[in-house]
Amino acid sequence: MSKAYSPSRAVSASTIDNWDGEADVVIVGFGGAGACAAIDAAREGARVSLLEVASAGGGTTALAGGQIYLGGGTPIQNACGFTDTPEDMEAYLSMAAGEGGDAQKISAYSRDSLEHYQWLVDQGVEFNPEFYAGKHTNTPEYQSLTYSGNEKGYEESQRAAPAPRAHKPHAFWEEGGTTLMNALTDAVLAAGVSVHYDSRVLTLVVDDERVVGVLCRQDGEVRALRARRGVVLCSGGFIMNREMVARYAPRLKDATPIGNPADTGSGILMGISLGAAAVNMDEAFVSVIWYPDGRYCEGVFINARGQRFVNEDCYHSRGAHHCLNQSGRKVYMVVDASIYREPPMYANPQVVEVGESFAELERDAGFPPGSLTSTLEEYNRFAEQGEDPFFHKSSEFLRPLNESPYALLDFTIGPGMYYPAFTFGGLDTTIDGEVRRPDGSIIEGLYAAGRCSAGLPRSGEGYASGMSIGDATYFGRRAGRAAARNG
Amino acid sequence: MSKAYSPSRAVSASTIDNWDGEADVVIVGFGGAGACAAIDAAREGARVSLLEVASAGGGTTALAGGQIYLGGGTPIQNACGFTDTPEDMEAYLSMAAGEGGDAQKISAYSRDSLEHYQWLVDQGVEFNPEFYAGKHTNTPEYQSLTYSGNEKGYEESQRAAPAPRAHKPHAFWEEGGTTLMNALTDAVLAAGVSVHYDSRVLTLVVDDERVVGVLCRQDGEVRALRARRGVVLCSGGFIMNREMVARYAPRLKDATPIGNPADTGSGILMGISLGAAAVNMDEAFVSVIWYPDGRYCEGVFINARGQRFVNEDCYHSRGAHHCLNQSGRKVYMVVDASIYREPPMYANPQVVEVGESFAELERDAGFPPGSLTSTLEEYNRFAEQGEDPFFHKSSEFLRPLNESPYALLDFTIGPGMYYPAFTFGGLDTTIDGEVRRPDGSIIEGLYAAGRCSAGLPRSGEGYASGMSIGDATYFGRRAGRAAARNG
Numbered sequence: 017m018s019k020a021y022s023p024s025r026a027v028s029a030s031t032i033d034n035w036d037g038e039a040d041v042v043i044v045g046f047g048g049a050g051a052c053a054a055i056d057a058a059r060e061g062a063r064v065s066l067l068e069v070a071s072a073g074g075g076t077t078a079l080a081g082g083q084i085y086l087g088g089g090t091p092i093q094n095a096c097g098f099t100d101t102p103e104d105m106e107a108y109l110s111m112a113a114g115e116g117g118d119a120q121k122i123s124a125y126s127r128d129s130l131e132h133y134q135w136l137v138d139q140g141v142e143f144n145p146e147f148y149a150g151k152h153t154n155t156p157e158y159q160s161l162t163y164s165g166n167e168k169g170y171e172e173s174q175r176a177a178p179a180p181r182a183h184k185p186h187a188f189w190e191e192g193g194t195t196l197m198n199a200l201t202d203a204v205l206a207a208g209v210s211v212h213y214d215s216r217v218l219t220l221v222v223d224d225e226r227v228v229g230v231l232c233r234q235d236g237e238v239r240a241l242r243a244r245r246g247v248v249l250c251s252g253g254f255i256m257n258r259e260m261v262a263r264y265a266p267r268l269k270d271a272t273p274i275g276n277p278a279d280t281g282s283g284i285l286m287g288i289s290l291g292a293a294a295v296n297m298d299e300a301f302v303s304v305i306w307y308p309d310g311r312y313c314e315g316v317f318i319n320a321r322g323q324r325f326v327n328e329d330c331y332h333s334r335g336a337h338h339c340l341n342q343s344g345r346k347v348y349m350v351v352d353a354s355i356y357r358e359p360p361m362y363a364n365p366q367v368v369e370v371g372e373s374f375a376e377l378e379r380d381a382g383f384p385p386g387s388l389t390s391t392l393e394e395y396n397r398f399a400e401q402g403e404d405p406f407f408h409k410s411s412e413f414l415r416p417l418n419e420s421p422y423a424l425l426d427f428t429i430g431p432g433m434y435y436p437a438f439t440f441g442g443l444d445t446t447i448d449g450e451v452r453r454p455d456g457s458i459i460e461g462l463y464a465a466g467r468c469s470a471g472l473p474r475s476g477e478g479y480a481s482g483m484s485i486g487d488a489t490y491f492g493r494r495a496g497r498a499a500a501r502n503g
Numbered sequence: 504m505s506k507a508y509s510p511s512r513a514v515s516a517s518t519i520d521n522w523d524g525e526a527d528v529v530i531v532g533f534g535g536a537g538a539c540a541a542i543d544a545a546r547e548g549a550r551v552s553l554l555e556v557a558s559a560g561g562g563t564t565a566l567a568g569g570q571i572y573l574g575g576g577t578p579i580q581n582a583c584g585f586t587d588t589p590e591d592m593e594a595y596l597s598m599a600a601g602e603g604g605d606a607q608k609i610s611a612y613s614r615d616s617l618e619h620y621q622w623l624v625d626q627g628v629e630f631n632p633e634f635y636a637g638k639h640t641n642t643p644e645y646q647s648l649t650y651s652g653n654e655k656g657y658e659e660s661q662r663a664a665p666a667p668r669a670h671k672p673h674a675f676w677e678e679g680g681t682t683l684m685n686a687l688t689d690a691v692l693a694a695g696v697s698v699h700y701d702s703r704v705l706t707l708v709v710d711d712e713r714v715v716g717v718l719c720r721q722d723g724e725v726r727a728l729r730a731r732r733g734v735v736l737c738s739g740g741f742i743m744n745r746e747m748v749a750r751y752a753p754r755l756k757d758a759t760p761i762g763n764p765a766d767t768g769s770g771i772l773m774g775i776s777l778g779a780a781a782v783n784m785d786e787a788f789v790s791v792i793w794y795p796d797g798r799y800c801e802g803v804f805i806n807a808r809g810q811r812f813v814n815e816d817c818y819h820s821r822g823a824h825h826c827l828n829q830s831g832r833k834v835y836m837v838v839d840a841s842i843y844r845e846p847p848m849y850a851n852p853q854v855v856e857v858g859e860s861f862a863e864l865e866r867d868a869g870f871p872p873g874s875l876t877s878t879l880e881e882y883n884r885f886a887e888q889g890e891d892p893f894f895h896k897s898s899e900f901l902r903p904l905n906e907s908p909y910a911l912l913d914f915t916i917g918p919g920m921y922y923p924a925f926t927f928g929g930l931d932t933t934i935d936g937e938v939r940r941p942d943g944s945i946i947e948g949l950y951a952a953g954r955c956s957a958g959l960p961r962s963g964e965g966y967a968s969g970m971s972i973g974d975a976t977y978f979g980r981r982a983g984r985a986a987a988r989n990g
Contacts, residue, residue, distance in 0.1 A: 024778060024942035025712075115753035225512075260941065263782050263931065266602035285941050289778040291511060295750050298785045321893045323810050326830075341828060343813075384885070384892035390877050398871070405871035406808045444750065454747065454772050455511035 029223035038242035039065035047075020049466025050250035053496030058207035060500035082192020085482030095145035100179035107176035112478035151310035165480020170408030227461035246499035253467035254281025271437035283468035297441030322387030327407035365425035449495025516710035525729035526552035534562020536953025537737035540983030545694035547987035569679020572969035582632035587666035594663035599965035638797035652967020657895030714948035733986035740954035741768025758924035770955035784928030809874030814894035852912035936982025
């Protein structure tokens with residue numbers, strides 16, 4: 017076994033002289049999806065091996081802020097005085113997923129949300145029944161509940177009663193992901209899962225179209241590990257694989273990858289090697305952040321033609337979607353003196369111009385005469401009446417820009433501006449994580465969950481914080497159970 | 504062999520008891536790509552079988568207007584008084600392909616364009632050295648040369664000297680594709696290719712990761728056809744496969760598929776079954792047509808917020824790209840009495856409102872007060888000076904809208920409006936048509952060309968008429984030659 021292996025080329029079981037180890041279920045990757053798959057597979061009575069390329073578990077989930085999109089009337093929602101129903105949650109997630117949404121997954125996830133909440137609590141994940149009402153990317157202290165998407169948006173709120181659904185484990189600020197993974201790691205070990213770190217899965221082993229194991233590099237050796245019932249791929253997305261990004265999501269090339277270094281798409285490639293459908297590959301969370309603590313939501317986004325293009329109080333990845341969607345991608349924010357004190361958190365937009373009037377900004381920045389001023393005067397005219405008939409920004413953030421001087425901030429993607437991105441594309445799976453070919457048939461013995469599958473999050477325009485970890489943990493569990501029961 | 508075969512599942516050669524036929528090169532699909540692959544494979548000395556599911560050849564190429572994107576100084580360009588260089592052509596095609604462009608293919612295609620022109624002439628394709636200067640979707644009579652993209656656009660013309668590059672075979676109006684395929688069909692037969700109609704290729708046959716043949720349904724029987732050197736997939740895109748569209752390009756669901764009924768993506772699925780990378784799957788030609796004879800290019804596109812969003816003299820698929828890109832997809836065109844006589848060719852926009860003034864249109868159609876009027880007054884103010892600083896519409900079509908009454912036409916995608924679409928996604932191939940896995944490795948014995956591969960056309964925003972047939976014929980030839988020389 018000295019040849020070079022590629023995740024893009026599975027190997028035949030006939031080439032395996034003898035297995036170096038075996039389990040009922042082999043799980044690839046110890047992030048949120050892999051941990052939950054391992055726990056529930058073990059609880060089903062399976063002997064589970066969990067292989068992690070890094071020297072510790074956690075994956076990208078541990079790096080995240082840790083919000084989990086849960087609803088339908090969780091104890092935390094109720095304690096904070098909010099009502100929610102599975103139906104409203106399902107309606108909202110359907111809008112959020114957009115045209116590529118997986119209706120079956122959205123429905124199952126919404127209906128089982130209370131059960132999944134309780135399951136997380138049972139694993140030792142604590143939530144703090146405190147609501148954060150501000151505008152931020154995460155709750156800034158220990159609060160567990162907040163709005164994390166566009167639930168209160170004009171379109172959305174007409175079609176689904178808004179409720180805050182981001183549930184962050186009880187932890188300070190951005191430590192929610194680490195806190196979540198600490199609890200899940202304890203649960204993995206308590207469930208009797210056999211965890212192997214520093215174990216890079218190289219490729220799948222197949223026997224007559226059925227996945228029967230993996231080749232894995234451990235201690236410098238290639239070992240063949242047999243999976244009697246199934247392999248569950250939970251190895252993350254592909255944002256760290258620049259070749260895959262160039263091939264499958266070239267639009268992301270100027271964005272900043274976020275994730276862990278192992279988000280190289282290896283699980284997706286392993287599925288593709290066996291004829292799986294990889295779908296939604298061009299879509300991603302791409303963000304630009306302007307709003308903590310909400311002050312910059314009072315500003316006005318402007319494109320190169322002086323046109324406004326989005327409600328400035330929308331979720332940050334929706335804002336970025338529209339920023340990147342403007343012809344030529346050149347975008348600005350106009351603020352007045354009451355907004356601008358320091359650059360917004362996470363962003364570092366350069367001040368292009370400062371002026372005493374809109375006309376001065378317009379002239380000095382080279383906008384066509386009358387363009388920027390007419391947009392801003394129109395904005396102010398409506399804002400004075402408490403209206404935004406164009407984009408329906410909430411009254412909370414709607415006020416005329418009228419305290420000079422005014423500043424034009426450059427929000428264009430490029431050096432100096434932070435547009436973080438991770439991918440939404442991956443293997444097409446059933447609600448039980450079974451990996452499908454394009455004709456809908458199942459690849460026997462192969463499962464996937466988390467960001468190496470295409471799950472709830474399908475669109476950067478519709479994303480809400482917590483959808484990815486929610487998807488990874490819930491469908492990770494389902495994939496683990498399905499693999500444990502297989503064959 | 505009574506089981507159901509799927510293009511998503513290749514079969515092993517070990518299941519073939521005996522081959523029912525064999526050739527050096529088996530070509531799947533008799534459209535533009537397949538015809539050219541067959542001709543050049545046969546010229547290389549290979550025994551070629553060309554399998555076509557329909558009862559006659561032609562494919563989608565024969566249904567098309569027949570423009571072929573050629574340049575670099577063709578005899579037709581020269582005869583019509585235009586100069587062009589391979590460098591300008593390459594620069595333009597790079598812009599047209601956008602971020603997902605294949606630089607190697609663009610370069611090879613541009614450098615070999617004169618050779619490819621001559622090759623087409625040698626097959627009996629005649630071109631008429633007459634230039635059509637009007638604004639249309641194709642030359643309206645027998646003219647062979649016209650501008651077919653955004654070559655004269657503001658950005659494009661600054662980075663590549665514009666030249667007309669659409670070469671339609673000598674034929675009346677939209678008969679260019681049929682005329683082209685008639686010539687190529689004669690050449691296929693003259694080259695000694697063995698053509699089999701009513702032959703549906705079901706799936707690939709593989710032997711130790713190498714493609715060695717196909718299963719094919721002929722006369723109601725499943726036959727195994729051996730391909731000693733290679734199989735070339737030329738079976739078209741997937742716009743007629745609604746499940747694939749839903750899975751891979753959900754954005755297209757409201758568009759009208761154009762192509763032939765066999766554009767079901769079967770070749771793409773066959774490649775995927777062996778672990779090939781399928782890329783650019785979300786992208787497509789999507790069009791909406793407003794401009795023959797150019798009169799409607801004088802109108803003004805408007806979104807639901809009363810904003811203008813594109814130069815109205817751009818190529819039709821760029822216009823459609825921007826129409827579909829507006830939030831909520833609601834789009835209109837405003838025209839005046841000098842423009843509106845009958846609906847534009849191919850489109851049938853409903854007249855939403857007619858009014859004596861912009862203010863009347865605005866009020867009656869429910870735009871926010873001042874929004875539509877300020878956009879149109881600004882447009883007129885600049886147009887009177889011969890300027891369009893926002894989108895740089897050509898002076899040819901730039902004039903103020905000032906002949907009342909004015910009309911607001913609904914260009915929103917949906918019932919009644921024609922948004923034709925075909926797909927740009929397909930198998931990732933080398934410039935010689937070799938089908939690649941995501942890791943760049945080659946699947947032995949497998950080639951693809953035309954719209955079942957990802958070729959020159961990568962973006963609806965950048966497409967120009969003739970790029971798809973140009974790509975299919977040129978890279979079809981290369982794939983045929985490479986297969987003929989293989990092994």
